[in-house]
Amino acid sequence: MQRSVVRYLLGRILLVEAILLILPLLVSLLYQEPLSQQLSYLSVIALVALIGFTFSWKQPPNFKIHARDGVISVALSWILMSFFGALPLVISGEIPHLVDAFFEISSGFTTTGSSILQDLSVLHHSSLFWRSFTHLIGGMGVLVFTLAILPNSGSDSVQLMRAEVPGPIFGKLVSRLSQTAQILYGIYLLMTAILVFILCLVKVPFFDALLLAFGTAGTGGFSVNNGGFQIYEYPHLVEWIIGFGMLLFGINFNLYFLIFIGHIKDVFKDEELKYYLGIITSAVILIVVNLYHMQVPLTGAIRSVFFTVASLITTTGFSTVDFGQWPLFSQTLLLLLMFIGGCAGSTAGGIKVSRIVMYFKVLVAEFKRAGQPRRVIVPKFSGKPITQQVETKVVNYLLVYIMIFIVILLSVSFEVNDFITAFSSVAATFNNIGPGLGQVGPIQNYSGYSDWNKILLSIGMLAGRLEIYPIILLFAPTTLMKFVKGNRK
Numbered sequence: 182m183q184r185s186v187v188r189y190l191l192g193r194i195l196l197v198e199a200i201l202l203i204l205p206l207l208v209s210l211l212y213q214e215p216l217s218q219q220l221s222y223l224s225v226i227a228l229v230a231l232i233g234f235t236f237s238w239k240q241p242p243n244f245k246i247h248a249r250d251g252v253i254s255v256a257l258s259w260i261l262m263s264f265f266g267a268l269p270l271v272i273s274g275e276i277p278h279l280v281d282a283f284f285e286i287s288s289g290f291t292t293t294g295s296s297i298l299q300d301l302s303v304l305h306h307s308s309l310f311w312r313s314f315t316h317l318i319g320g321m322g323v324l325v326f327t328l329a330i331l332p333n334s335g336s337d338s339v340q341l342m343r344a345e346v347p348g349p350i351f352g353k354l355v356s357r358l359s360q361t362a363q364i365l366y367g368i369y370l371l372m373t374a375i376l377v378f379i380l381c382l383v384k385v386p387f388f389d390a391l392l393l394a395f396g397t398a399g400t401g402g403f404s405v406n407n408g409g410f411q412i413y414e415y416p417h418l419v420e421w422i423i424g425f426g427m428l429l430f431g432i433n434f435n436l437y438f439l440i441f442i443g444h445i446k447d448v449f450k451d452e453e454l455k456y457y458l459g460i461i462t463s464a465v466i467l468i469v470v471n472l473y474h475m476q477v478p479l480t481g482a483i484r485s486v487f488f489t490v491a492s493l494i495t496t497t498g499f500s501t502v503d504f505g506q507w508p509l510f511s512q513t514l515l516l517l518l519m520f521i522g523g524c525a526g527s528t529a530g531g532i533k534v535s536r537i538v539m540y541f542k543v544l545v546a547e548f549k550r551a552g553q554p555r556r557v558i559v560p561k562f563s564g565k566p567i568t569q570q571v572e573t574k575v576v577n578y579l580l581v582y583i584m585i586f587i588v589i590l591l592s593v594s595f596e597v598n599d600f601i602t603a604f605s606s607v608a609a610t611f612n613n614i615g616p617g618l619g620q621v622g623p624i625q626n627y628s629g630y631s632d633w634n635k636i637l638l639s640i641g642m643l644a645g646r647l648e649i650y651p652i653i654l655l656f657a658p659t660t661l662m663k664f665v666k667g668n669r670k
Contacts, residue, residue: 183250185241190254191261192236198262199230202269204314209307218305221272229265249654256651259643263287266315275304280632287639289315291646292528294402294498294615297628297635301407306388313392313403319646320399320430320528321369368437369528373398376426383422384414393419397426400528402498402615410501417484420501424488428461431495431523452563453524453535457494460534464490464518468511475508494518496530498615500623512618519608530613530645532582539567539575581649586611589641593634606630610638611645 206222266289267282276282281297288295289312298304304312373394380390392405410416410423436448448454468486485502492499493515504515522531542560549558560567590607597603597620605617606627616623627635644652 183241186245186250187254187257188236189239189241190237190250191258192233192238194254194258195229195233195261195265196237197233198265199226199233201314201318202226202229202266202311205269205307205311208310209305212306214305214307218273218307221269222307222311224272225265225268228268252651252654255647256643256655259290259647260655263290263639263643266290266311269311270308273305273308275308280635281628284627284635284639285312286315287642288610288615289313289401289403290319291613291642292316292319292399292401292496292530293610293613293642293646294396295610295621295638295642296403296615296626299626299628301404309392309405310388313395313401313405316399316401316403317373317395318399320401321366321434364438365434368434368441369398372429372437376422379422380419383418385419389413393423394426396499397423397497398430398528400427400430400495400497400523400530400613402492402500404499417481420484420488423499424484424491427491427495427497427499431491431527431529432457433524433526435526450564453538456538457524457534460518460521461490461494464494464514468507468514471508471510471514489515490518493614494521494529494531495523495527496612496614498609500616503622503624505618505622505624516605516608516618519605519612519614522612532579532612535562536575536578538562539572540579542567543572543576578649581653585641585644585649585653589637592637593630596631596634606638607641611641613642613645 202222202225206219206226209219209222263283263286267276267279267286270276270282270285271279276285276298284295284297287293294316301309376394376397377387377390380393381387385393389405392403396402396405406412410419413419432454433451436451436454439445439447465483465486468490469482472482472486488499488501489504491497496519504512507515520532521537522533523529525533525535539560539562542562546558546560550556560572586607589611590603593603593607594600597606599619602617602619602621605619606621609615609617609621616625619625620629621627627638630638640652
């Protein structure tokens with residue numbers, strides 16, 4: 182591992198964060214907040230900029246990013262951005278406990294939406310903005326954003342983007358990686374701007390529309406106020422708009438690029454998209470039927486079920502009803518949706534629809550091979566063969582996923598005696614969803630956990646967002662030894 186390369190990359194990322202922190206400072210000035218609030222952001226901007234400049238003022242000679250350097254840089258950058266991003270909340274006294282603030286901002290950058298706050302009124306407009314703005318940046322990816330705006334992003338930067346973009350298969354849209362990042366972010370920001378405009382059309386205040394759009398685009402789901410959608414003039418219309426918005430941002434952004442260049446027919450051939458829409462439709466129908474069968478009041482049931490299904494499968498975490506009060510069958514379906522997640526290459530978390538489909542296809546192929554051992558059976562996904570390399574990759578990911586999940590669950594279970602609460606809190610944070618069931622349901626929060634479990638769940642959020650391997654490699658003993666010794670291999 183090349184320490185000088187990792188240090189240089191981290192410096193560039195921290196400089197970007199210092200620039201991003203200027204935005205909540207401007208919001209604070211706009212709303213004429215107390216001087217102490219503005220100083221809390223200004224001091225962190227100065228600190229982060231100083232560290233970033235110190236790390237990156239000189240590019241290492243023979244600069245080349247190897248795979249390990251890219252993975253380690255990605256993992257460290259997300260941890261450091263969450264740490265420094267939490268400092269303004271601590272300094273201002275809005276979230277005075279550092280662990281709580283780190284949990285909150287980690288939840289923001291990873292687009293999880295889990296919160297320790299019981300009352301949003303303790304936050305100024307600047308912190309409400311920063312908290313939701315982290316969703317927008319974290320949704321597409323911190324390093325994807327950096328590659329899009331910084332010059333001289335060479336071909337070696339593919340190691341950074343591959344480590345950060347979710348999904349079993351990574352591919353560039355165009356030959357130059359920086360152009361790929363710019364295209365992705367261009368589509369992402371355009372869709373976000375359209376959503377803000379539509380929300381303003383239904384008389385949602387601009388500030389709220391902006392923050393709701395950040396949470397929807399990043400599939401994060403932080404609340405904007407204590408009253409939810411009911412404080413707006415047309416709450417049900419807002420619910421439908423946000424619901425469809427979440428589904429759109431849960432789709433692979435490569436498909437939007439195909440639409441942009443006029444290859445619309447190729448979009449409808451995408452197998453993952455078909456399964457994604459099929460799972461959503463089936464879940465909505467089954468839950469509505471279950472609610473009707475259990476004689477649950479159906480006032481607005483279709484709207485509420487659609488919104489909840491969209492929120493959980495895209496791992497956004499917005500909630501308009503307490504689905505913890507729904508029948509067990511419905512809760513079980515929702516829990517399954519938390520694990521499935523959205524499409525690869527989207528802002529959604531979870532295992533991803535593409536992997537779930539591949540697992541089933543590989544399993545079916547194995548059953549066929551068992552019955553006909555001499556027959557050559559190659560499963561296909563979206564018309565392309567699932568190679569042995571991809572098959573091994575997705576299966577290994579599931580095994581690692583289960584192992585990490587169990588480790589976190591065992592730690593949380595020491596503190597929580599309710600299995601539903603313990604299991605769903607790990608599922609909700611590891612899959613970057615936000616609310617779970619039981620004591621961490623949609624009307625509850627994570628403030629009751631100990632500092633140790635808040636840190637562990639924060640690491641779980643980061644691991645889930647970065648698809649596990651970067652965080653594992655960062656904390657692996659071999660990595661730590663190389664970092665200490667400065668091994669350049």
